[in-house]
Amino acid sequence: MxxxxxxxxxxxxxxxxxxxxxxxxxxxxxxxxEAEIERFPTTADRSRKRIAQIYRRQTRRARGTWSSLITVADLDGTTRAAVDENADQVVEAYSVNKIAVAVAVLDKVDRGLIRLDQTVTVSAAIVIQDTDGIFALDGAYPSEVTVGHALANLLTVSDNTAVRLCGLVVPALELNEILRSKGFVHTQVVPVANPNRFFLGTTTARETHTLLQKLVDGQLLSAASTAYLLNILRATASFTDGVRLNLTTNERLRVATKAGWFEDGRNEAGIMFSEDNRAILVYSMFASGDFAGDKAANDQDFSTTHPAVAARAELGRSMFDAVIKITTTRPRHREKVYRFFNGG
Structure with missing residues (x-):
């Protein structure tokens, strides 16, 4: 037939x-x-349905194994899931855990144990000779940078040498204890023989989501450290190949994000802010495994030509549009507008 x-x-x-x-x-x-949900919903419930629909569509197309949690806040501030898929599965976080590293550093800043303007030494031995970040490019060692400079590079260009610089002020075991004390038992780095170094370790989509939610709710750090961290994650210099790819410059400034990748893993987590600058949507997406297309090519591809990253880019535009007409009573954060400059 x-x-x-x-x-x-x-x-x-x-x-x-x-x-x-x-x-x-x-x-x-x-x-x-399936009936298409409108692109610009006017209620949080419709927004969640729209996001769930696009998530299903994009992840099916990309294939692979996904662990995700995406929530949208109601007007009264209650957050409800649009996507909750394998969110308690322990996964390799890769560079997404740099947010957790920064939280531990800023926790010590809040307690007066270190300062953002405190300097650390960038020695030739500490520099990782990869193609990520800037420390491997400047060719001037030894040199001194501030803790704040290390954090800015850790979270924007995802510099891996900056991980080691953070380890100089928060050793691995202490870092893990700080995170455990805040309730993050799966969001942990992996210590090595050198106490000031570590691999970036594991998390779950739910724990990373909770970390971001508590951050914007002011429950993790001081107000000053919270604003400092969100300012970096929202900067135009931060990751743009995934969720932010199809957004305008000023739309990107309404998204705090951090991506992570290694081997077959392609991860991203962040926060979208409403038009009146309130945290309206929090997302945490971890994907790995066999994606659509050629595996060998995919494993060497970390840009938007990779199926999982392309899926996040499409989802990012849809998520942004899905919450653009709604708001919440959650705390307001500082508005950011791109200011261009021509030197001089």
Whole structure:
């Protein structure tokens, strides 16, 4: 029997679609039959439905294994999930855990144990000779930089040498204890023989989401440290290939984000702010495994040509549009507008 897709829909059953199209085709058939949620919802509930719809569409297309939690705040400040998929699965965080590293450093700043203007030494031995960041490019060692300079590079260009510089002021075991004391038992770095160095370790989508939510709610750090950290994560110099890719410059400034990648992992977590500068949406997405296309090519691709990163870019535009017409009573944060300059 020969059936086209319209005939399959006419049969009215998923079983019929599966028999004719296979499981992947059946999922596509269901997706095509699903009523499209409006691009610019006017309620949080409709926003969540729109985000869930686009998330399903993009992750099916990208394939791989996803662990995600995406919430949208109601007007009264209550946050509810649009996406909650394998959110308690312990995953490799990669550079997303640099946010947690920064929280530990700023916790010590808040307690008066270190200062942002305190200097650390950048020795030739501490510089990681990779192609991420700037410390490996300047060629001038030894040199001195401030803790604040290290944090800015850690969170914007995701400099891996900056991880080691942070380790000079917060050793691995202390860092993990600070995070545990704040309730993050799975968001932990991996110590090595040198007490001031570590691998970036693990997290769960739920813990990373909770960390970001507590940050914007003022429950993790002092008001000054909270503003400092969000200012860096919202900067135009921060990651733009994923969720922020299809946003304008000033739209990007309403998104605090951090990405992480290594081997087959492609992760991103962050916060979107409403038009009146309140945290309206928090997302935490970790993806790995076999994605669409050639695995060997994918494993060497960390840009938006990778299926998972491309999916996040499409989802980012849709998430932003889905919350643009709603607001919440959650705390207001400082407004940012891009100011361009021509030197001189």
């Amino acid at each position: 020969t059936l086209n897709r319209r005939s399959v829909f006419g049969l009215g059953t998923v079983a019929a679609a599966t028999a004719v199209l296979g499981s992947h085709g059946a999922a596509q058939a269901q997706e095509d039959a």
